[in-house]
Amino acid sequence: MKEGYLWDGSGEPDPEVQKLESLLRRYRHDQPAPAFDPLAQEQPRPRGWRFPAFRFSFPLAAAAAVVLMSITTFLVLRAKQANSRGPAWEIVRIAGAPRVGWHVLSANSETAKLKVGQTLVTDNSSRASITLEETGRIEVDPQSRLRVIASRLGHERLSLERGTIHATIWAPPGEFVVDTPSAVAVDLGCVYTLQVDDSGAGLLRTTMGWVGFKLNGHESFIPAGAVCRTRPQIGPGTPYFEDASPAFRDRLTKFDFAKVTPEERQALLEMLLTDARKQDALTLWHLLSRVSDRERPNVYDRLAALAPPPMDVTREGVLRLDQKMLDSWWNSLGYGDVYLWHMYERTWSER
Numbered sequence: 001m002k003e004g005y006l007w008d009g010s011g012e013p014d015p016e017v018q019k020l021e022s023l024l025r026r027y028r029h030d031q032p033a034p035a036f037d038p039l040a041q042e043q044p045r046p047r048g049w050r051f052p053a054f055r056f057s058f059p060l061a062a063a064a065a066v067v068l069m070s071i072t073t074f075l076v077l078r079a080k081q082a083n084s085r086g087p088a089w090e091i092v093r094i095a096g097a098p099r100v101g102w103h104v105l106s107a108n109s110e111t112a113k114l115k116v117g118q119t120l121v122t123d124n125s126s127r128a129s130i131t132l133e134e135t136g137r138i139e140v141d142p143q144s145r146l147r148v149i150a151s152r153l154g155h156e157r158l159s160l161e162r163g164t165i166h167a168t169i170w171a172p173p174g175e176f177v178v179d180t181p182s183a184v185a186v187d188l189g190c191v192y193t194l195q196v197d198d199s200g201a202g203l204l205r206t207t208m209g210w211v212g213f214k215l216n217g218h219e220s221f222i223p224a225g226a227v228c229r230t231r232p233q234i235g236p237g238t239p240y241f242e243d244a245s246p247a248f249r250d251r252l253t254k255f256d257f258a259k260v261t262p263e264e265r266q267a268l269l270e271m272l273l274t275d276a277r278k279q280d281a282l283t284l285w286h287l288l289s290r291v292s293d294r295e296r297p298n299v300y301d302r303l304a305a306l307a308p309p310p311m312d313v314t315r316e317g318v319l320r321l322d323q324k325m326l327d328s329w330w331n332s333l334g335y336g337d338v339y340l341w342h343m344y345e346r347t348w349s350e351r
Contacts, residue, residue: 088113089130089148096126098140119147122163132156135176136169149179160202164195174344183230186212188340190224200232205242210336212344213239223335226282231257238286241279248275252283269295273302281307281333289321307333 091112093105122144131137135156144163159179169176169187176187181200190209196202210223215235222228228239237256255268284303310332317325327338
C-alpha cells in the first residue's frame with residue numbers, strides 16, 4: 001500500500017484498511033467542516049485562573065532554598081527562645097484585684113503565671129504573691145509594679161519599678177536579682193524588703209542573710225538588721241543598723257545624699273565618728289571608700305578602735321584602699337563572706 005492512500009485515497013489500497021473502512025462506513029460524517037476561526041471569535045473561551053509558565057532556573061531554586069532555610073531557622077530559634085525563658089512565676093492573689101496586662105486576678109480566679117516581659121500591677125487595695133519553686137517567694141504590696149526581666153535556671157531577674165516587695169529567697173547566693181531605678185539588689189541568701197517610691201528612690205531592709213546593693217561600681221552590703229537607702233543618679237548610700245539613733249541616721253542620710261559645703265560635710269563626718277557604736281563598724285567600714293584621702297585616716301582610727309583589723313590588714317594598706325585588706329577586714333566583722341559577692345556580682349553587671 002502506498003502512503004498516499006491513507007491521506008488522499010490515491011495508490012494501491014491495503015485489504016485490511018479496506019476492511020476497516022467497510023466496518024466504519026456507516027459512521028461516516030458527510031456534513032461540511034465548520035469554520036473554526038469564526039467560531040472561535042463568536043464563542044470565546046471562559047476566563048479562568050491563568051498561571052505563568054516558569055522555566056527551571058538554578059538561581060531561582062537557590063533563592064527559594066535560602067528563603068526556606070531562613071524560615072526554618074527562625075522557627076527553631078523562636079522555639080529555643082521560648083524554652084530558654086524557663087519556668088514562669090506562679091501568682092496567687094492575696095487581696096483586691098492584682099493584674100497582669102489585661103488579666104485581672106479576682107476572688108474566683110485561679111492562679112496565674114508571670115512570664116518574662118510581663119508586669120504584675122497592684123492598686124491601692126491589692127496584694128499578691130509570686131513563687132518559683134527553685135528560687136523563692138515574693139509578696140507584692142499595694143501600689144506596686146513588678147516585672148520579670150529574665151527567668152532561666154540559675155538566673156532570675158526582676159525589676160521593681162515602684163512599690164514594695166518582701167522577698168524570701170532559698171535559691172543559692174547570686175541567682176536572684178532585683179533591679180530598681182537607682183540600684184541593683186543581688187541576693188546572697190536572705191530575706192529582705194525592698195521599697196521604691198515614685199521618684200525612683202529606694203530603701204532595702206534585710207531580715208536574714210545579707211544583700212549586695214550596687215550601681216555603676218558603687219557598692220553597699222546590707223546584713224540582717226541593717227538598712228540602706230538609694231537615690232537615682234547616686235546609687236546606694238551607706239548602710240546602717242536600724243537600732244542606730246535617729247540623729248546618727250539623719251546625719252548619715254545628709255552625708256550620703258544632701259548638697260552640703262565641704263565644711264558641713266566635714267562636720268557631719270566628725271559627728272558620725274564620735275557617735276558610732278561598736279555595731280556601727282558596718283557603717284564605718286563602708287565610709288572608708290567614700291571619704292577623701294584627707295578624711296580617711298580619721299575613719300580608719302575610729303573603726304580600728306571599735307573593731308580591730310585582722311593581722312593581715314595594715315593602716316597603710318587600708319589608706320590606699322587595698323582591696324584584699326578591705327575584704328579581710330569585712331570578713332572579720334562577721335556579716336558575710338565577701339568572696340560570695342566577688343563571685344556573683346560580675347554576673348549581674350549593669351547592661
